[in-house]
Amino acid sequence: MDVTDLRTVFHTQDGVVHAVNGISFHLEEGELLSVVGESGSGKSVTMMSLLKLLPIPPAEIASGTVMFDGKDLLQMELEELREIRGGKIGFIFQDPMTSLNPVFNVGFQIMEPLKEHLGLSKKEARKRAIELLELVGIPGAADRLDDFPHQFSGGMRQRVMIAIALACDPQILIADEPTTALDVTIQAQILELIKDLRKKLGMAIVWITHDLGVAAGISDRIVVMYGGFVVEHAKVDDLYKRPLHPYTRALLATLPSEDGGEERLKSIRGTPPNLGAAPTSCPFAPRCEHAFDRCHKENPALERIEGVHDVACWWDVEKEAPRHAS
Amino acid sequence: MLNYTLRRLLFAIPTLIVISFIIFAILALAPSDPTGNLPLTIPAEVREKIRIALGLGEPLPIRYLKWLQQFFINEPLHAIEQMFGFSFGGGEARTRVVSFATRGPVMDTIMERMPQTLWVVGLSYVVGILIAVPIGVISAYKQYSWFDQVGTFVSMVGFSVPTFFTGPLLIVIFSVQLGWFPSVYDTTLEVNSLGTFWQQIKQMIMPVTVLAFYNAAQISRFMRASMLDNLSQDYVRTARAKGMSEKVVILTHVLRNSLIPVVTVIALGIPTIFSGAIITEQIFRVNGLGQLLIIGIQGADIPMVQTLTFMFAVLIVLFNLIADIVYGLLDPRIRYD
Ligand SMILES: Nc1ncnc2c1ncn2[C@@H]1O[C@H](COP(=O)(O)OP(=O)(O)O)[C@@H](O)[C@H]1O
Ligand SMILES: [Mg+2]
Numbered sequence: 001m002d003v004t005d006l007r008t009v010f011h012t013q014d015g016v017v018h019a020v021n022g023i024s025f026h027l028e029e030g031e032l033l034s035v036v037g038e039s040g041s042g043k044s045v046t047m048m049s050l051l052k053l054l055p056i057p058p059a060e061i062a063s064g065t066v067m068f069d070g071k072d073l074l075q076m077e078l079e080e081l082r083e084i085r086g087g088k089i090g091f092i093f094q095d096p097m098t099s100l101n102p103v104f105n106v107g108f109q110i111m112e113p114l115k116e117h118l119g120l121s122k123k124e125a126r127k128r129a130i131e132l133l134e135l136v137g138i139p140g141a142a143d144r145l146d147d148f149p150h151q152f153s154g155g156m157r158q159r160v161m162i163a164i165a166l167a168c169d170p171q172i173l174i175a176d177e178p179t180t181a182l183d184v185t186i187q188a189q190i191l192e193l194i195k196d197l198r199k200k201l202g203m204a205i206v207w208i209t210h211d212l213g214v215a216a217g218i219s220d221r222i223v224v225m226y227g228g229f230v231v232e233h234a235k236v237d238d239l240y241k242r243p244l245h246p247y248t249r250a251l252l253a254t255l256p257s258e259d260g261g262e263e264r265l266k267s268i269r270g271t272p273p274n275l276g277a278a279p280t281s282c283p284f285a286p287r288c289e290h291a292f293d294r295c296h297k298e299n300p301a302l303e304r305i306e307g308v309h310d311v312a313c314w315w316d317v318e319k320e321a322p323r324h325a326s
Numbered sequence: 327m328l329n330y331t332l333r334r335l336l337f338a339i340p341t342l343i344v345i346s347f348i349i350f351a352i353l354a355l356a357p358s359d360p361t362g363n364l365p366l367t368i369p370a371e372v373r374e375k376i377r378i379a380l381g382l383g384e385p386l387p388i389r390y391l392k393w394l395q396q397f398f399i400n401e402p403l404h405a406i407e408q409m410f411g412f413s414f415g416g417g418e419a420r421t422r423v424v425s426f427a428t429r430g431p432v433m434d435t436i437m438e439r440m441p442q443t444l445w446v447v448g449l450s451y452v453v454g455i456l457i458a459v460p461i462g463v464i465s466a467y468k469q470y471s472w473f474d475q476v477g478t479f480v481s482m483v484g485f486s487v488p489t490f491f492t493g494p495l496l497i498v499i500f501s502v503q504l505g506w507f508p509s510v511y512d513t514t515l516e517v518n519s520l521g522t523f524w525q526q527i528k529q530m531i532m533p534v535t536v537l538a539f540y541n542a543a544q545i546s547r548f549m550r551a552s553m554l555d556n557l558s559q560d561y562v563r564t565a566r567a568k569g570m571s572e573k574v575v576i577l578t579h580v581l582r583n584s585l586i587p588v589v590t591v592i593a594l595g596i597p598t599i600f601s602g603a604i605i606t607e608q609i610f611r612v613n614g615l616g617q618l619l620i621i622g623i624q625g626a627d628i629p630m631v632q633t634l635t636f637m638f639a640v641l642i643v644l645f646n647l648i649a650d651i652v653y654g655l656l657d658p659r660i661r662y663d
Contacts, residue, residue: 085566091567
């Protein structure tokens with residue numbers, strides 16, 4: 001999948017909110033790409049824009065292409081797009097408590113896409129639904145099909161969501177902070193499950209998180225987002241060894257160090273940017289310790305530094321000097 | 327669920343007894359006089375005799391206990407006897423609730439009037455629901471569209487303009503000016519041919535329209551609000567992310583959830599079918615229960631008013647219970663244990 005120059009804005013009563021400002025990334029088959037950023041940095045809006053899952057209006061996808069299997073998802077008719085949704089691309093959302101329909105049993109909710117996309121009969125769909133629940137590690141799968149979402153715990157509900165997303169053997173799984181709403185121990189279990197499923201099924205995964213620590217453990221590549229922009233993109237090892245954007249460095253600094261939890265966690269000072277206007281300067285500049293006059297005048301574009309390592313910053317943190325003579 | 331229902335029914339008994347006493351006391355204390363409509367020439371002693379003959383000579387508690395016995399024991403026994411055609415014996419000694427005005431059993435009159443009310447008011451309720459649900463669904467799905475704007479305006483008119491305005495308005499237009507429909511509902515009409523059937527429809531159209539409009543206005547607003555609540559829920563996004571069609575998303579996922587509170591409101595509104603349409607029945611001269619109640623009040627026919635009012639109370643208590651049970655059936659998260 002190839003995403004180019006995606007822009008999404010919201011038309012609200014208080015004006016236009018520029019949530020996603022020209023994002024590009026690509027996803028290879030079977031690869032795990034993490035998208036990291038503070039909350040409000042536009043991660044969810046980006047992902048939902050891909051499949052037009054945002055309410056339009058107030059949302060508007062102002063520009064961009066999302067190439068998948070040789071076709072642009074953004075130009076597709078809804079009927080065609082529906083075959084991709086749930087069929088080729090599965091989605092897991094942040095809050096398992098509200099993401100399932102409370103009045104239908106989970107069996108019905110898992111069987112729906114099976115009948116829709118694979119044309120399975122009721123009996124076949126039921127059989128497959130049991131397999132799926134077993135696959136995501138729900139004990140007593142056959143008996144739980146007729147249970148309602150409220151009869152499951154949060155972690156179990158998220159497993160049900162995963163089962164739904166994987167029902168039709170998608171090529172891509174998009175997981176939007178699937179563990180954020182869960183207890184730490186449950187988070188770890190879900191993470192293990194995803195790693196395990198990836199090994200078994202081999203689909204590509206876009207893993208969205210605000211936690212660089214989690215991303216480190218599972219990803220091949222990482223995209224760091226800030227204020228609706230990609231500010232850094234690198235292979236996971238490169239990003240940890242050689243973070244080039246001050247924001248990435250700040251995020252890394254907020255992680256507990258490996259050798260002991262004694263020192264207090266640092267948090268990034270300042271607040272996330274106001275998205276009320278299309279930015280004309282670097283969105284991170286007000287919070288950046290390296291910001292100099294150019295940062296307040298021009299917004300840096302993403303540029304390739306080496307191999308697969310891109311950064312959008314006027315300052316070279318390694319040389320402690322501006323990256324370009326201006 | 328069964329346990330819960332039985333428990334609620336048991337609790338309903340003391341509630342209803344208290345209600346019946348309050349109704350009885352209010353009516354007994356009201357300064358109304360069943361002889362008030364008699365000619366002024368009738369002397370006071372004769373009036374007093376009439377009152378005593380009606381049973382008003384006895385003290386209030388005795389009258390109340392008598393009514394209790396008549397309503398809760400004698401009337402049901404009589405109804406069973408009528409229905410199955412056998413006799414419990416002692417039928418002669420069992421007095422029924424008797425109207426001051428007609429001197430006939432109150433229940434017989436009520437049963438006579440019931441069909442008119444059920445046909446006109448009941449039908450208008452059904453029509454109202456059938457109109458309201460789709461309008462509410464479309465208004466919510468296309469929020470702020472012209473359909474929604476017009477719907478909002480019309481339903482605001484619908485529940486802010488009283489039926490005693492829309493009723494005469496329709497009469498003026500369709501009966502007086504155009505002469506399409508009769509302005510008086512003829513209860514003696516027997517439907518036995520296509521012609522009389524058409525006549526029946528013509529005389530029902532206006533009262534049903536007035537009431538259906540009023541009901542639809544309220545229910546469609548409620549339906550719309552409930553749909554809007556649900557349309558913004560996360561599970562709707564999940565259904566779309568699964569690739570379900572808009573039809574399935576709206577008519578299966580959202581509608582099923584949105585109907586839960588609406589069905590409850592509809593169930594709670596059913597008792598008003600029996601009592602509510604008093605004004606409309608007056609306007610179109612439908613001699614149903616509403617009209618019976620008004621005439622009973624005017625003539626100080628205390629047994630009639632007492633019985634009707636209490637029956638409405640029973641219906642309200644009953645449909646409250648039914649609404650709760652229906653809620654429990656529709657929403658799997660509710661468990662009554
Ligand atoms: N429906 C909406 N209306 C207006 N603004 C929105 C809406 N949804 C999201 N936004 C804005 O888009 C920005 C990005 O949100 P989001 O993608 O949810 O962030 P993240 O997922 O990274 O936490 C936020 O600043 C938010 O205010
Ligand atoms: Mg988010």
